[in-house]
Amino acid sequence: MSISSLLVPAILFFALGMFACIVKSDLKFPPDMHKMVVIYLLIGIGLHGGKALSTSNMADALPAVWAALGFGIGLPIIAYIILRAIGRIDPLNAAAISAHYGSVSAGTYMTAVAFLGGIGVTYEAYPVIMLAIMESPAIMIGLVLAGYSRKILGGAQKGEKGMMKHLMIEAFTNGSILLLFGSMAIGAAVSEPSYHKIEPFFETIFMGALCLFLADMGMEAGKRLSEFKAVGLFLVGFGIVMPLIGAFFGLVVGHYYLQYSVGGVTLVTVLAASCSYIAVPPAMRLAVPEANPSFYLTLSLGCTFPFNVVVGIPLYYAAAQYLAGQ
Amino acid sequence: MSISSLLVPAILFFALGMFACIVKSDLKFPPDMHKMVVIYLLIGIGLHGGKALSTSNMADALPAVWAALGFGIGLPIIAYIILRAIGRIDPLNAAAISAHYGSVSAGTYMTAVAFLGGIGVTYEAYPVIMLAIMESPAIMIGLVLAGYSRKILGGAQKGEKGMMKHLMIEAFTNGSILLLFGSMAIGAAVSEPSYHKIEPFFETIFMGALCLFLADMGMEAGKRLSEFKAVGLFLVGFGIVMPLIGAFFGLVVGHYYLQYSVGGVTLVTVLAASCSYIAVPPAMRLAVPEANPSFYLTLSLGCTFPFNVVVGIPLYYAAAQYLAGQ
Amino acid sequence: MSISSLLVPAILFFALGMFACIVKSDLKFPPDMHKMVVIYLLIGIGLHGGKALSTSNMADALPAVWAALGFGIGLPIIAYIILRAIGRIDPLNAAAISAHYGSVSAGTYMTAVAFLGGIGVTYEAYPVIMLAIMESPAIMIGLVLAGYSRKILGGAQKGEKGMMKHLMIEAFTNGSILLLFGSMAIGAAVSEPSYHKIEPFFETIFMGALCLFLADMGMEAGKRLSEFKAVGLFLVGFGIVMPLIGAFFGLVVGHYYLQYSVGGVTLVTVLAASCSYIAVPPAMRLAVPEANPSFYLTLSLGCTFPFNVVVGIPLYYAAAQYLAGQ
Amino acid sequence: MSSDVLIPLKRIEIVIDEEALGKLLGLLRTAGVRGYTFINHAGGLGSRGERRPDDYGLEEKNAVVILACEEKQAERLIMTLRPRLKEFGGMCLISDCQWVIGPAVSY
């Protein structure tokens, strides 16, 4: 893996966005443009994944589901323990932050796909299922951790049951998740010639559109840099160490349990290492209103996302290669 | 025609949008995205139509023009009689609703084009002219019917002449109609190599972009379902029966008078069966302020559009095949 | 060059937009759509330029840089003298207007590229550098001219130094300029296979997207027509004569100094003849608040841009051909 | 100005979560209100902290509702609204104003 493999256009556009923010450029993408691009990318990744899955053996997908649930439940608990024991972060903020790390970032996943595509590495069809599944369980665990935290703090257990049901429904009717699942179903259902009709829009121009998304994410990440001071050194460090911990479990599960190829292991690792900024923040705002949103958003958008995009993905790929003995 | 031919991606995305709305998902496309996609699709359909027309015999287009005018004038009168005689709908609401059924829905037309493309059926170049022409006459007839209704009601004939002129101008300067006519002219005017330069944008990725449009239309249709109760059983039924009546005339005119191929007859039928939700609603709001917009919007977006997209198009195609004796 | 070469789709869409505005159509593109398309086009032109430059000899680019600086400094001074001496325009408005003519219009440049592409003419890689460079110096000269004007008027020299520094920073962190430079750098940096992944989005569909941009610009230009009366006959005439003066220098510099091909000379001429409506207006609003924005915006968007797009580009091309003795 | 030009009314200004706007407007309509104006996509600070309409990752929007009505109507409205304020989030202000009599009456 040479340095030139890092010069994936999508990642360079991320750097350009961040640079624009750091030099205080007035560059700004319209917010609706970002939403449009995200909708487009989610449908594209869903269709592609669904198409790939339709030709795969669905029984083989089951381990991926278990792995996804395992990450979604296990990683937030690990994150919570670290935040509480080492960082002495107050329980409710710890709960809210932890939930984000059990979930995933579709943007990081797509960047990894672009990275693998750029160096011509293939991968299994199953990680996209994990992407779709992992957003939800972490939200539930976040709520459980928050309930536990409130018990420690001696606070009232006000309607946790109702909230759990409410969040369960929200998690499954969340727009992004629904779009991803729906597109996967459509990608799997349509005939080959039908798929070819929509392929130019959803596949051929996908990688270019991803550049727009990442340029904008670079600006969002750049904006959050100024909040590093308010968030504190420990949390910023956590935003870099936690993805590495997730990546460790991702590598182990991907290689030994799922036994995927180097590309597949890289994607599983990226899923474990990444951290939500779509479905989890609004859910935590609702479920844990006592937590400071600036903490989890800064960690997710300002630390973990840039770290994964710039450093993480090539690192995880190199590690997957090492494990595979290549 | 097997069941798989119904699995056109565009229609599945319509279903996905409707599903998202029914399960109360927070999925929402930015309103500007919808406008953009509509602008893009109108230009695309216009360019394509203009190109096809430029190689056709324009004298042969004349019957299509007559048919379009016939539908635009005849269908609203039929609709008005049904609404008044059977439904006992008050005259002004009847007039406003009727106007919509003499007009067309570009979205339904494009879905039909996608449907025919998906099963590899060709069609004539002329229906696109009908699409461009039919939006306007129905608005005039709507105004005439409203004037007649006001006479029945004994109301004042306040400035109907001025309104007619005003609406005539509006109908011909309406953004969507102008865009459609303009793109047709451009598609017909440009040279082959020039057209090839813009073809990747306006043709190659067209079918994919149509999916985004239909997903959004599914959500809009879904929103209107909740108003069925307020609109009443008769009108909801009318929203399904009226397209069938229009389709009957469409089939007869397309097959016997225009003598088009199965694909062409299907498109003519779709035009006759479909119902406007772009140019007519604002025109009726202006011309018949006494009518309840929730009635005609719910019928158009909540009943007739979904019915045509999901049931109508394949049905009309089957009928066209039957007529052609295939 | 036959008349059909003028039937470039992009230019026809410009005419359609203008027509829509003149007939008072309610056609309107969402403002965010325009911003999106501009962002996309700037990145596209940057990537393409960067790619072309990466295979060119960078030493050969130096004369283009000198030419760009020459235009950026020289043309505003000429414009200022004309406005003051012949038009008797007040000094501060003259300064603000002048600055616009030392700068460039990326939209005009892209239309010229579309025009050349439509008739199959190739061009050098260097003009895109000039496009990126020329936006800034004119802003500085505008400020110098404004300072000089204030001295004439006997006004206070309030903090011109601070403003100069402020504007210098603004000019280099301006979103559009940064996007253009950044994309050029990315286009030059990425490997051939990486570039191919994003080519379908940024190159293949580019010419189609340009049509959307020009349709919208046609509407913007049309809106400004109504302000011709307020702006006055002299200034409207200036908005047509000044690009011709710029074009004269462009032709001479392009042909004799830079010694480019007919295509390259055409692009250099277009750069010299065109007039900014992106970075310069906000800079002048800040630096010369006494000037009337309606003057420079009407000249730039309502006169010079349409003149260049419809008349100028083919004219400059013909002149470049004449000079080349073809 | 004379009283055939101006009518004294109450001006009510409500700020709530944008998602709750539909419910609030329904409530107003069932309470017999004949006119209101609303502005979406507002932001703010309140007892629940900041709400930013353009924040990436956590978009929280308020709606501002402005309402001119007769004093009696205003009193009735406030009594209807008060128990629901918590559910809607936000605040409600009242002040005096004068309605310029025009062709239409919608207060």
Next chain:
Amino acid sequence: MSSDVLIPLKRIEIVIDEEALGKLLGLLRTAGVRGYTFINHAGGLGSRGERRPDDYGLEEKNAVVILACEEKQAERLIMTLRPRLKEFGGMCLISDCQWVIGPAVSY
């Protein structure tokens, strides 16, 4: 607060159809108004029924105009506006307010 900090003015608040905004602002400028603020994309309910800015198929938008001016100016303005209100649609409210004296005078 002392009168060298605050000046009593009238606050005029107009809600009209967004398409009519250009005309109204022109009217205000010719009437010699030196300052106003407008907000587009508002919705509302009035004598002509509901107007919803985000409704699919029937997008109807209001504009809210806020204006601080001296009492005399306000009276003159209202007399100019009243006959045009029907054409513009909408409503016009007046109330008392105080302008915080700043570096610029635009009332």
Next chain:
Amino acid sequence: MSSDVLIPLKRIEIVIDEEALGKLLGLLRTAGVRGYTFINHAGGLGSRGERRPDDYGLEEKNAVVILACEEKQAERLIMTLRPRLKEFGGMCLISDCQWVIGPAVSY
């Protein structure tokens, strides 16, 4: 209405350049303000001429900030704001209003 339903407060309405909004809100927060509402993307006319949010080529946007607070707080705020008004551009109005007592206190 009785005083256990309504509390008299001051309503402050500020219009400034949208780019300065962040600074203004920061100022308000450090001044101890517990609630405010803002609306972006407004336009207007003032001492610096017209500002149009949708103008092509020269997009200039205002933000409208609405704030209900106690009279003392209002006085302090105005003294803090006045020297900064020039930098922010815009205007500041004060009027009387009444806060409908609800579950949350954020004035």
